[in-house]
Amino acid sequence: MERNDLNDLLAFATVAQERSFTRAAAKLGISASALSHAMRNLEARLDVRLLARTTRSVAPTEAGARLLDTVSPALAHIDEGLAALAHWRERVSGKVKITASTYAAQTILLRKLPAFLLAHPDVHVEINVEDGLTDIVAAGFDAGIRFHMSVDKDMIAIPVGPALRAVIVGTPSYFDRYPQPRVPSDLHDHVCVGFRLKSGAIMPWDLEEAGREFQIRPTVQFVANDGPLMAAAVRAGAALGYMMEEEVVEEIADGRLIQVLDRWCVPFPGLHLYHPSRRQSPPALRALISALRE
Numbered sequence: 001m002e003r004n005d006l007n008d009l010l011a012f013a014t015v016a017q018e019r020s021f022t023r024a025a026a027k028l029g030i031s032a033s034a035l036s037h038a039m040r041n042l043e044a045r046l047d048v049r050l051l052a053r054t055t056r057s058v059a060p061t062e063a064g065a066r067l068l069d070t071v072s073p074a075l076a077h078i079d080e081g082l083a084a085l086a087h088w089r090e091r092v093s094g095k096v097k098i099t100a101s102t103y104a105a106q107t108i109l110l111r112k113l114p115a116f117l118l119a120h121p122d123v124h125v126e127i128n129v130e131d132g133l134t135d136i137v138a139a140g141f142d143a144g145i146r147f148h149m150s151v152d153k154d155m156i157a158i159p160v161g162p163a164l165r166a167v168i169v170g171t172p173s174y175f176d177r178y179p180q181p182r183v184p185s186d187l188h189d190h191v192c193v194g195f196r197l198k199s200g201a202i203m204p205w206d207l208e209e210a211g212r213e214f215q216i217r218p219t220v221q222f223v224a225n226d227g228p229l230m231a232a233a234v235r236a237g238a239a240l241g242y243m244m245e246e247e248v249v250e251e252i253a254d255g256r257l258i259q260v261l262d263r264w265c266v267p268f269p270g271l272h273l274y275h276p277s278r279r280q281s282p283p284a285l286r287a288l289i290s291a292l293r294e
Contacts (some may be wrong), residue, residue: 005042007038008038008041008042009042010028010075011024011028011030011039012042012050012068012071013068013071013072013075014028015051015058016051019059020057021035021036039051048063049063050064050067080282091120091121091122092122092284092287093123094122094123094284094285095125095142096124096142096143096282096284096285097140097142098125098127098128098141098144098273098288099128099129099130099134099136099141099144099145100129100130100144100145100146101129101130101146102129102227103227104145105127107161107271108145108160108271108292109127109292112292112294113125113127116288116291116292120284120287123284123288125288131225133146133150133198136275136276142275142282143285143289144273144274145160145272146271146272147268147270147271147272148268148269148271148272151274154276154277155274155275155277156277157272157273157274158273158289158293159269159270159293160272160273160292161270162270164246164267164269164271165245165265165267165268166206166242166268167242167244167245167248167265168181168187168205168241168261169234169241169257169258170239170258170260171234171235171237171257171258172237172255172256173237174237174238175258178190180258181260181261183261184207184209184214187205187216187219188219189219190239190240191219191221191238192218192219192221192240192241192242193220193223193224193233193238193239193240193242194218194224194230195223195227196223196224196225198225202217202220203242205218207261208264208265208266209264218240220239221239230243231247235257240260273292
């Protein structure tokens with residue numbers, strides 16, 4: 001292998017994965033023209049066309065796709081080997097790319113990430129906040145943070161938050177107009193707010209009785225995919241809401257909200273950080289996991 005081949009193979013893999021010279025150049029920290037020149041030189045040395053270019057896009061050719069399948073695992077192993085050297089350094093370094101739900105960002109990362117960044121100045125962290133489920137392997141993330149029930153079974157899942165409970169609440173003014181529900185089926189006679197999932201469905205209310213889980217799909221007047229908007233409708237007395245207990249515990253205690261159907265609302269596993277099964281996780285990711293678990 002020639003001395004420049006390794007750098008050029010890394011550059012090729014980045015272009016092929018990003019499908020863009022501009023994005024790949026930004027990721028590699030070089031100019032797009034220098035990257036394009038390097039790719040032409042690599043193709044000339046190998047005497048095969050690796051990338052199909054148009055004015056709007058770039059994609060690997062059949063030969064390029066074959067090469068990408070071969071070099072990607074090798075480059076990943078090299079990255080892991082370099083990251084493992086952190087064991088012999090005083091300070092952890094490296095890059096960590098995380099996908100997290102909005103709830104995870106607001107309740108876990110908002111509180112713990114700033115202190116982690118201060119304690120680990122050589123670790124570079126990228127957080128992508130999105131509520132849809134993401135294939136972290138295909139999208140190039142090191143890990144994700146979601147509720148435990150959303151994590152694929154083949155992932156390593158580590159709890160980074162406590163068990164949680166969703167409760168059903170309404171204001172005293174709401175219950176001046178409607179009787180308090182005594183059993184879950186009574187919810188069909190109430191006005192409720194609903195959360196629109198990424199799939200387009202309205203999220204059901206998960207309840208449990210005598211160890212048996214079941215779902216209620218109440219009648220909703222207002223549907224949104226934004227928690228604060230839904231909470232505002234509940235706090236205004238317009239409807240019942242299905243809300244995280246930790247968000248409303250003070251309002252329940254001082255009487256601003258009234259909790260109903262308490263015995264049907266049971267705890268569930270909270271937020272988990274998950275990542276692919278590997279023999280050894282990068283030191284930067286291990287350090288972040290440790291900080292989030294504290």
